[in-house]
Amino acid sequence: HLATSLPLPSERDHLRPRIDLVVFMIDIKSKYSLKNVETSLAHVDASFFLGKVCFLVTGVGRVNACSIETNAVCKLGEAYCSPVLFCELELEGIRVTTAQRLLRMLRICAGHIPGVSALSFVSLMRKSYDD
Amino acid sequence: ENADPQKTAFLLRKAWTLYSVTPLYRFHRTRLRDYARLLSAFVAAEKQKGLAVEVGVELDIKVALSSLGDLRGSEQDQAALLVQLSSRSRASSRSSEDKVVWSGWFCSVFGDDLSENVPEDFTCLPLFLAHGAESYTSLVGSWFQKTFDCCFRRLAISPLNLSWMVAMWAGCKLDRVASAVELVFSVPRLSQPLDISYAIHPEDAKALWDTVQKTPGEITQEEVDVFMDCLYAHFHRHFKIHLSAAKLVKVSTAVASAHCDGIVKILHSQYLPGVLMLLTELAISQIQ
Numbered sequence: 177h178l179a180t181s182l183p184l185p186s187e188r189d190h191l192r193p194r195i196d197l198v199v200f201m202i203d204i205k206s207k208y209s210l211k212n213v214e215t216s217l218a219h220v221d222a223s224f225f226l227g228k229v230c231f232l233v234t235g236v237g238r239v240n241a242c243s244i245e246t247n248a249v250c251k252l253g254e255a256y257c258s259p260v261l262f263c264e265l266e267l268e269g270i271r272v273t274t275a276q277r278l279l280r281m282l283r284i285c286a287g288h289i290p291g292v293s294a295l296s297f298v299s300l301m302r303k304s305y306d307d
Numbered sequence: 308e309n310a311d312p313q314k315t316a317f318l319l320r321k322a323w324t325l326y327s328v329t330p331l332y333r334f335h336r337t338r339l340r341d342y343a344r345l346l347s348a349f350v351a352a353e354k355q356k357g358l359a360v361e362v363g364v365e366l367d368i369k370v371a372l373s374s375l376g377d378l379r380g381s382e383q384d385q386a387a388l389l390v391q392l393s394s395r396s397r398a399s400s401r402s403s404e405d406k407v408v409w410s411g412w413f414c415s416v417f418g419d420d421l422s423e424n425v426p427e428d429f430t431c432l433p434l435f436l437a438h439g440a441e442s443y444t445s446l447v448g449s450w451f452q453k454t455f456d457c458c459f460r461r462l463a464i465s466p467l468n469l470s471w472m473v474a475m476w477a478g479c480k481l482d483r484v485a486s487a488v489e490l491v492f493s494v495p496r497l498s499q500p501l502d503i504s505y506a507i508h509p510e511d512a513k514a515l516w517d518t519v520q521k522t523p524g525e526i527t528q529e530e531v532d533v534f535m536d537c538l539y540a541h542f543h544r545h546f547k548i549h550l551s552a553a554k555l556v557k558v559s560t561a562v563a564s565a566h567c568d569g570i571v572k573i574l575h576s577q578y579l580p581g582v583l584m585l586l587t588e589l590a591i592s593q594i595q
Binding site for chain 1: 463464465466467470495528535539549551552554555567
């Protein structure tokens with residue numbers, strides 16, 4: 177399910193399936209997308225930040241077009257205890273790999289992988305990030 | 308050759324195309340006249356091969372290399388190197404003056420980050436600025452690349468860096484009447500390209516920057532963000548357009564103007580070192 181901002185319209189609440197993972201997409205070429213994500217974050221229930229939220233930064237291939245400091249996004253990830261992934265949607269290979277990565281994360285968050293919970297997975301990711 | 312204060316005046320008010328240059332190997336400042344001769348011969352040889360540089364008129368290209376001792380930041384910086392191509396038309400009389408058809412200069416202003424880490428035989432002049440026909444730039448560039456084993460790359464300026472520039476330059480104190488602060492945005496993903504030009508009265512821009520900047524002489528990313536956010540918010544209030552979603556492509560102030568394709572124009576001599584320092588930093592980060 178794709179949305180341009182949060183909160184989601186309440187009229188469809190009863191029709192909506194359970195949400196297992198929220199991916200916030202930030203376009204490195206658009207300062208507006210970062211601001212949008214920052215305001216949308218306020219509408220997410222705190223329980224999601226136990227491994228069911230991740231930030232996806234797109235457009236990183238074009239370093240000369242960036243309007244956002246990557247430091248700012250990493251700080252956001254730290255503040256919300258959620259991983260930050262970087263990708264370039266214009267390159268098919270990276271697009272496919274990123275989609276696969278997100279799918280793997282989604283399967284963990286939905287409880288499909290026995291023995292791995294969303295929370296344990298995100299703390300694993302955080303350890304390797306800090307190294 | 309000695310530096311001439313008048314020489315720096317000619318650098319102003321010209322549109323310079325920017326390049327980053329890797330360190331030059333075995334460049335000797337004592338051999339400038341030799342280099343000028345070699346480059347001259349190279350240009351003449353390329354012209355013989357039929358690489359048309361000027362259509363129509365027969366031109367003799369004269370090459371001059373000189374050092375601009377004033378253009379540096381610290382003692383660690385190399386003095387700037389100026390290359391000029393001038394022509395004298397064979398058809399005109401002996402008394403006619405040489406006309407400069409192309410100029411390019413290498414410089415380093417506080418480029419210690421780079422020069423600290425290079426071995427002895429290398430000369431660091433990471434910023435190159437060219438003005439004149441692209442064909443001459445490419446001739447001079449190839450000669451330098453072949454002779455000193457260096458590499459030229461066009462220096463692009465990201466919207467992030469452009470916003471630093473506009474914040475810094477809009478805040479500069481100027482004694483004469485300043486021109487407007489202008490930001491040009493390009494709107495992506497439309498069927499017809501759309502450019503938005505946002506002009507701000509220079510006094511308003513400076514007043515805004517003065518309220519944002521906490522420590523004079525120091526600028527932080529947060530202060531630049533606040534400055535830009537105020538400008539975006541003001542624009543949104545009036546036009547309901549989020550400029551933060553568009554791409555900042557050009558900034559103009561009374562001090563200098565810069566375009567994302569790596570083209571700058573410096574308008575005020577007082578701030579020439581400051582502008583060059585910022586550009587040197589960008590060039591070095593592109594090299595590293």
